[in-house]
Amino acid sequence: MFERRLYHHLDWLLLGAVLTLCMISVAMIYSTTVSSAASKLPWTQTYAIVLGLGLFAICLTVDYRVLTDKSHFIYLGLLALLLYVLLFGTVAGGARRWISLKVFNLQPSEFAKIGVALVLAKFFGENRRGSPTTGDLLIGGGLTVLPLVLVAREPDLGTAVTLAPIFLGIAYIAGMRMRILGILVLSAAVLAPIAWKFALKDYQKSRISTFLDPSQDAKGAGYQQIQARITVGSGGLRGKGFTKGTQGQLRFLPVAHNDFIFSVLAEEQGFVGVLFVLSLYMTVIWRSLEAARLAKDKLGAYLVMGLMASFTFQVIYNVTMSAGLAPVKGLTLPLMSYGGSSMMATLASFGLILNVRMRRFTN
Amino acid sequence: MTVRLVVLQFGIGFLFCALVFGFWYFQIVQNAKFAELAENNHQRTIALRAPRGIIFDRNNNVLVVNRSSFTISIVREHTKDLDRTVQMLAQVLGLDEQEVRDIVNKHKREPSYRPIVVVEDATLAQVAAVQARRLDTELPDVLVQEIPTRRYPTNEMAAHLIGYVGEASEAQVASDGLESGAIVGQSGIEKIYNALLMGQDGARHVVVNSMGREIRPLSEDRYVEGRRVQLTIDVDLQKAAEDAFTASGFNGAAVVLEPKTGEVLAFTSRPAYDPNVFAAGIDRVTWASLNTDELRPLNDRAIQGRYSPGSTFKMAVGLAGLEEGVITPDFHVSCGGGANFYGRFFKCWKKGGHGSVDLRHAIEQSCDVYFYTVANMLGVDKINKWATDLGLGVMTGIDLPNEVQGLVPSEQWKQERFHEKWYAGETISVGIGQGAVSVTPISMAVYMATLANGGTRVTPHVLKAVDDGSGSGWKPVPPPPPPVKIDVTPEKMQAIRDGLWMVVNAGGTGGRARIQGKDVAGKTGTAQVISNEKRAASRSGKDYRDNGWFVFFAPRDNPTIAGVVFLEHGIHGPNAASLAHHILDTYFAKEDGRPLPPPPTHDDLRLDYSDPYARRITTGTDQ
Secondary structure, three states, rough: OOOOOHHOOHHHHHHHHHHHHHHHHHHHHHHOOOOOOOOOOHHHHHHHHHHHHHHHHHHHHHHHHHHHHHHHHHHHHHHHHHHHHHHEEEEEEEEEEEEOOOOOOOOEHHHHHHHHHHHHHHHOOOOOOOOOOOHHHHHHHHHHHHHHHHHHHOOOHHHOOOOOHHHHHHHHHOOOOHHHHHHHHHHHHHHHHHHHHOOOOOOHHHHHHHHHHHHHHHHOOHHHHHHHHHHHHHHOOOOOOOOHHHHHOOOEEEEEEEOHHHHHHHHHHHHHHHHHHHHHHHHHHHHHHHHHHHOOOOHHHHHHHHHHHHHHHHHHHHHHHHHOOOOOOOOOOOOOOOHHHHHHHHHHHHHHHHHHHHHHHHH | HHHHHHHHHHHHHHHHHHHHHHHHHHHHHOOHHHHHHHHHHHHHEEEEOOOOOEOOOOOOOEEEEHHHEEEEEHHHHHHOHHHHHHHHHHHEEEEEEHHHHHHHHOOOOOOOOOOEEEEOOOOHHHHHHHHHHHHHOOOOOEEEEEEEEEOOOOOOHHHHHOOOOOOOHHHHHHOOOOOOOOOOEHHHHHHHHHHHHEEEEEEEEEEEEEOEEEEEEEEEEEOOOEEEEEOOOHHHHHHHHHHHHHHHHOEEEEEEEEOOOOOOEEEEEEEOOOOOOHHHOOOOOHHHHHHOOOOOOOOOOHHHOOOOHHHHHHHHHHHHHHHHHOOOOOOOOOOOOEEOOOOEEEOOOOOOOEEEEEEHHHHHHOOOHHHHHHHHOOHHHHHHHHHHHHOOOOOOOOOOOOOOOOOOHHHHHHHHHHHOOOOHHHHHOOOOOOOOOOOOOOHHHHHHHEEEEEEEEEOOOOOEEEEEOOOOOOEEEOOOOOEEEEOOHHHHHHHHHHHHEEEEEHHOOOOOOOOOOOOEEEEEEEEOOOHHHHHHOOOOOOOOEEEEEEEEEEEEOOEEEEEEEEEEEOOOHHHHHHHHHHHHHHHHHHOOOOOOEEEEEEEHHHHOEEEEEEEOOOOOOOO
C-alpha cells in the first residue's frame, strides 16, 4: 500500500512545521503549569502527540480514496458516538463532552470534524455537475448541521461552530455561487439577533456583550479580555522569558494552558515568539492549501479544504481572542493548546492532508 | 477552483498580517502601558505602620508604649465576589454581616488596593479563624496584619495631658497631608506633638497571584519609628495628685509647676477616661457614653474649665493695691462682718467680723471687707492690669491643645461685651474673686508661680526633651517664649508671701497643707457656683455645691514648687488643701530622700462635707 516513491512526495516542510508546533506546545504547557498541581499535563500532551503521530501514520498510509469511500460509515459511526456522549458521556465543568476510556477521556466532537470533512468531500467530489446546486448545498448543509447540533447540545458551542467552516470551505471551492455565499452571510447576520434572543445561554451573551466594552464588567466576563491584553501587551519585543511571565504564572489569565496558551507565549516569548509561531501556522496553512490546489482529484482537494477550513478558522479566532480582540469562547488553538483529543484529531487531519499531496501523481 | 484557492490563500495571508499588526501594536507600541498594568496586577504594597514614639516622664519612667495588635482587612483588588467575602468574613469572625457591609461601603470609593479594616485589635481566635480560611484560599482577599498600637500602661493617669490617638478625620487627612486611615494624636500630647511622635510608615512589596494571595516578598522599606519624647512630668508627683483625687472622691483638676522654669510636674483632670479604649479604634457605644456623660470626662478641666477663683484672687488685689500705691502692708481695715459700698451692704464670710486687720492678716484670715475696700480704692482697671500681669485672664501658652482663656473684667471689656458702662459697685465683688472673674486651673498655677518667683511669669510646658534617634540621647527642647518679668518691689511682694505663709502656718484656712519645716505658702478659696437665690429656686438634682480651691508654693523663700488643686463642688477650699498636702508631702519626701508617703485614705483627708450654703442664706459669702 505504501510505496517507496510516495515517500519523495511527502511535504517535509509542512510536517516539520507541524512537529515544531507540537514541541512548542509541550514547552508552553510546561511553562504554564510548572507552578501548579497540574504539572503532569506536559506529559499527557506528549503522550497525545505520540498517539496522534500513530493516527497520522495510519491516515497517511491508507489511500484517502479508501477512506472517502467508507466515509458514510465513518460519518454514521461518529454520529453514534456523539449521541452516546450526549446520553452517557462524562460530565466535567457542566458539559457532557467526553467518553471515559480509563487511560484518558476521548472527546468525539474533535473527530467529528474529520468525519464531516470526509463525508462532504465525498458528497461534493462525486458531484458531476460544474457547481453545486441549491439542493446539493442543502444536503451538504444538513450533513454538517446534524453533528453540529449534537455537539452544541453537549454543550460545546466552540467546537460545534468549527464544523461550519468545513461546509463553507468545501462549498466555496466546489464553485458555490458567490451570490449564495452572500445570502448565507446575510442570513447569518439576520439570524444572529434571533439566536441572541433564543439560542444563546446567559454566559454566552455576557461574553459577547462584554467584548464590546470590557470595562463594563472588569471583574467578570470582561476580566479575561482585559487580562489577555495585559498579558500580550506586557510581553514586549522579547518577552519576559520562559516560565517568567507574571500574568500566566500567577493565574491572572484563566486556563492559560488551554484557551489562552498563545497569550502566554506572547508574554513569555514576546513579539519575536509571536512572529515565529504565526509564521509556522502560516506555513502549515499555506502549504495545505497548496496541497488542495495540487490534488489529483476534486475529492482530495475538497478533503484538504474541509480539514483546513476548520483548522484555519480555529487558529485565527483563537489568536485574535488571545490578544483580547475577540469575545472569549472555549475555542482552543490547534497543535498548541492542551487537549489530547484535539491533538490526535489534528495530527490525523494532517496525515490526510499529506496523504492527498503525496498521492497527487498516483492513479 | 484554482482561482478560488489562490484567493483564499491570500485572504488568509492578509488576515495573518492583520494579526501580526495587532500584536505589534499591543506588544511594541503600547508595551509600556501594559507592562505597568501587569506590574500593578501582581504586586501589592502593604503599609508597615511605624510605631509611635515612646513617651517618658522626666526621670525616664515609661508613660506610653506600643503593643502589637492584629487588624483584619479586606483588599478588594482581586476580589471577584465582594458579597461572598463579606458574608463569609462576617460568619468567620462572628460579626453582624450588615455591620461589615457598612464598613466596606464607607470605604468603597478608596482605591481597591487599599485594605479596608474590618476589625481592629482582633482577638487571637478571630485571627486563627481567618488564617485557616486563607490557607484554604477561601478568603484570599482578606489580610491579617500585625500592627503596633498605643498602650497606656497607667490607664487613666494623666489621660488629658497625654491624650489619645485615633484614625485621622477627613479634615485632618485634607489639611495635614495624612493617609486616609492613618492613626494620629487626637488630643493632649499625642495631638500637639503628633509630628514628632508619628514616625514614618514603611511598606512591604509582595507578589500576589490572581486570587490576591501572597506568593513571595519583593522588597521592604523600613518604617521610621516615631521620636521618643521626655515630658517634664514627674510620675511620682503625678501619681500623688491622682491618688489624692481618688481618695477624695471629688472631681476637679490639679497642676503642679516648677516655678523657675514653668515645667509641669503633675497635671490631672478628673473625671478621666482610659485612653486605651481609643488606641485600637473606639467602639460606638463607649464613644457615645463618654460624650453624653454629664460629668464630661473628656473635658480637660485644667486648661478648659473656667471657674470663679474666689478668695484665691485676693493676692492679685493686694499686690495691685501695694504697687499702685493705694495701700501699704500696714494699711489697716476694720472689719465688722461687712461694709457698705455704693448703698449696698457687702457681707464678710465671718459673721462677727475680723476687727482691725493689716494686709498680711487680711490674707491669712481671708477678710472680705479688707479686699472690698482695697478693690474700691483701686478701681477695676488697675485690678485687671495686675491680675493680667500675674497670669490670670490670659492664656498661659501651655503646649497642649485647646486651652481656653479666663476672664478678669475691665471697663473696656464691659463696654465691648455689653456696651455698658462699668459701675464702681461692680468692682467690690471682683475684689474677692467673684462677679465676672473666671480663671482656668492652669492659669492659677502660673499665677502662683509668678508670686513664687517674685514677679517672673513663666510659660508652663510639658515637653522636656526629644530623642531624635541619632543615638546622641535626649536633646533638650528649647524653652518656650521667654518669661515676662513684671516690675514689683520685693518688700511689697514679701508682704503677700508672708500672708500666704500665715494661711498655712499660722491661724489661716490652709493649715491642712502644712508640712513641718517646709514653709508652705498657700491660699484657700471657696467659690459659689450659682447665686444663693438661684440655688434656692433650683429644683433639679444638679450639683450646686461650692467649688474649692487651694493654690500654693513652697518653700516660702526660694520656692521650688507651685501649683493648684481645684475641687469641683469640693464644698470648701480647705478640702483642696488636704489634697495639696499629699502632693507637697510626696514632693518633699522625694526631695529629701524619704520614703514616699502611701496613698491617702479617704479618712486621712479629713474632708469637710458641711454645706456652707445653709449658713450663707443667713450670713456671709466666702472664706
